[in-house]
Amino acid sequence: MTPHSLNVAIIGSGLAGCLAARILREQHTVTIYERETAKAEAGAAINLGPNAVHILNSVDFDRRRACSIPVTRVLSYNKQGELTHESIHDYVQEFGTDWLFHHRVDLRDELLRLATAPSEELGLTGEPATVRFGARVVGGDVDEGRLTLEDGEVVEADLVVAADGIRSIMRGPVVNDDAYITAQPSGSSAFRFTMSREKVIELHNGEVPEIMDSSKSGTLFGVYALDPTERRVIMYPCRNYEILNFAVLAPDNMLKTPASSDSWSAPGDRDEMISLFTDFPDWVLKYFRAAENIKLWQLRMQDPLPTYIRGRTVLIGDAAHAMTPHQGQGGCQAIEDAEGFRLFLGDHVTRANVPTILEDFDRVRRPRASQIQLNTSQAMARHSAKEIYRFRKFNFTYHGIFEELRKIKESEKVGQLDHGGGEESKRESDLHSAVGICRCRQCQTDS
Incomplete structure (x- = not known):
């Protein structure tokens, strides 16, 4: 190690942790501590706006490996099945790059590759990040950069990146305020399931429906109750049109059994899901009746935190700014966070000035992500697609940590x-x- 090379400990190997490792490996020794024993990634599909895709482009993200689908259309329907809104955009022309759909597993696998692949494969200097699976962090000293693992091992680091999700072990010590330790229920829960291309075509009597037509650009379909229940069904393809993803949102007070706050992969009841949407079009219910392996989880959100940093430790991703999926910005903000570690690349970096550099990180990332959290809260109460996407320009426009910091200083x-x-x-x-x-x-x- 050189005087400008840090020992970096990253907690969590999700999207935020893997991309942070990819950025930091260019100059530093990076170890990811992952509590799971294998590289399993939960979840279904995820969409990434141009604000995140610009960053992925800059690290040679391989869309082919990630099975990315570019998006140009959003179609919205009411519960009578009538088209209420159609939005067609050339996102490359408007924002400089695409809006992309992914299966979360494919996206995470590509980011993990970027974090751990041999340097010569990626054209980088420095060493790949190391991932320690089955290494659960149970506590630590955020000021000193010290972590304690479940087996009693103590890890010393110059920089600790807490990318350990909505139930972050480090949020409490960083914020030092009990009011922010636990993310709160949003009032809604989501049934999630996916369906294979073959099954979708079977449901359409052997015909390829528009949403799975790979000869056309990617389309997001939304069906909205447009009533006080704020129920909605979101569907879009992923994995090169091989999978159709469904997110079915309903208020907690309509559920017979509230979603568990302790699990993000609790089983969902198909009959209950159908019963909550009997007034929706039959072409939606047709998918519901054929759904398998349904998951149900309570959507939670975090009030904007008063800080993301303390001492040598920084919160990123859901550990810092958990939000509901109504703006599709949770993953995007995690990627913006990870890009912020470019502040740690250069000869100005030493162990002594890590806390000072983190202050600049916090000056950019916290106001931006906090604003999107508040915008997302507003979007939850919007009934129409036009209202829901009213923050699109703000969400999709981000110029990277250095430019945003320059604008703040000016x-x-x-x-x-x-x-x-x-x-x-x-x-x-x-x-x-x-x-x-x-x-x-x-x-x-x-x-």
Whole structure:
């Protein structure tokens, strides 16, 4: 190791942890501590907006390996089956790159490859990250960069990256406020399942439905109750059109048995799912009746945190800013977080100034992700697709850690960091004040 090379410990090998390892391996010695004993990744499909895809492009992300599907259309229907909104966008022209659909396993596998593949394969200097599976972190000293594993081993690090998800072991010690230790129920739960291409075609009497037609661009279908229940069904293809993904959202107070807050993969009841959506089109219920291996989990959200950093430790991904899927930005913000570790590349980096560099990380990432958390909370209460996607421009526009930090510093010089208002709830006002969220019109709506 050189004076500019750090010993980095990353907790968690999910999307945020793997991409953080890919960035940091360019200069530092990186070890990922993963509590699971194998590289299993839970979940179904995930979509990534251009704000995240720009970052993936910069690290030679292989779309072929990840089975990516570019998206250009969003079709929205009401519960009578009537088309209420059609959005067609050339995202490359508008935002400089694609909006992509993935199966979460495929995406995680590609990010893990980027973190651990031989350097010569990726054209990098430095050593690949090491992943220690079955290494559960049970505590540590966030100021000193010290971790304690379940077997009693103590790990010393110059930088600790807590990418350990919504139930982060490090959130409490970093924030030091009991109010933020546990993410709170959002009031909704999601039934999740996937269906094979063959099964979908069978349900359509041997015909390939539009949503699975690989000769056309990727399309997201949404069916909305447009009533106070805020029920909705979201479906889109992934894995090169080999799988159709379903997310079926319903309020907790309509469920016979509330989703478990202790498991993200509890079984869901098909009959109950159908009973909650009997007023939806039969072409939706046809999929429900054929669904297998349904999962049900309670959607949880975190109020914006007052800090992501303490000492030598930083929270990223769901550990920092858990949010519901209503804006499709949870994974995107994790990827933006990981890109922020480019602040740790260069000859200015030493063990002594890690806390100072983390302050710049926090100045950029926390206001941005906190704003998207609040926008997502608003999107939960929106009935129409047009309202739900009103923050798209803000969400999809991000210029990377260095440019965003430059803009913040320039704004501070002229006193424009907080530059505008409009009415807001007292809760949102308090949160804005606590975390330094920008309240300008651009951040609050799509122009």
